[in-house]
Amino acid sequence: MPSARWSRQPWPNMSSVSEMPVDADRREEFATRLYGWYRTAGRRFPWRGGRSSAYHILVAEMMLRKTDVRKVEGVYTAFIARYPTVQCLARADERELRDSIRLLGIEDRARLMRVTANIIVSEHAGKVPSTYNALVSLPGIGRYSANAVLCFAYRRDTALVDTNIIRILGRVFSVWSQKARPREDMRLWDVAAGLVPAGHGIRHNRALLDLAATTCTPTKPKCAVCSLNELCDYARCPGRERGSAGE
Ligand code: SF4
Structure with a gap:
């Protein structure tokens, strides 16, 4: 990936350093590996075409x-x-x-x-x-x-948080929500937003959605062949998965 530049301070609503779960080097490695995988394995759908x-x-x-x-x-x-x-x-x-x-x-x-x-x-x-x-x-x-x-549609660098992306955040970075409805947990939205490099929103979100659907599946994730396995907490220590994966 070309040098990624992040569009904002990574976790704008987090007040203490101990709450920042992902440092800049790890974010950049995550993006590099994710986008490298997406370049060859990304899915094609009619609504993803340039004419949409x-x-x-x-x-x-x-x-x-x-x-x-x-x-x-x-x-x-x-x-x-x-x-x-x-x-x-x-x-x-x-x-x-x-x-x-x-x-x-x-x-x-x-x-x-x-x-x-x-x-x-x-x-x-x-x-x-x-x-x-x-x-x-x-x-x-x-x-x-x-x-x-x-x-x-408008090429903004917005974050997406759903059950699938919550699962990836939890497994890769050990960021889990304690809320009854994790999709409404603003901390997860802040973490997800902090991972989106400026100018790469579309690629970033499509890659996450595709990884969750094809590789980091809810059961039996394919860690052995996953491009993220060297930086993923779950792949390094599978027993550590915890928290709610969604609703
Ligand atoms: S290494 Fe395994 S748990 Fe981690 S992102 Fe890849 S498939 Fe998911």
């Missing part, structure tokens, strides 16, 4: 929540062919919309998708918002989805 608009990214994020990514691929492509713009989605017949996402078992999200599209058309001149506050004010859009849109 913010609308496309938003649709993908709404479909990907708690669904099987392999099923989303086909459904997404047909969906975008049928509703190529946010205006088309805002005008969609709700029954047809439900049918178009039924394969994913998320037909109940049809109304939410249409309402969201209508708000974007009527309150944002048909453009998916590019600010965090405007995004989280849309129905069904939380911190993760807002940051995903900001990162993948």
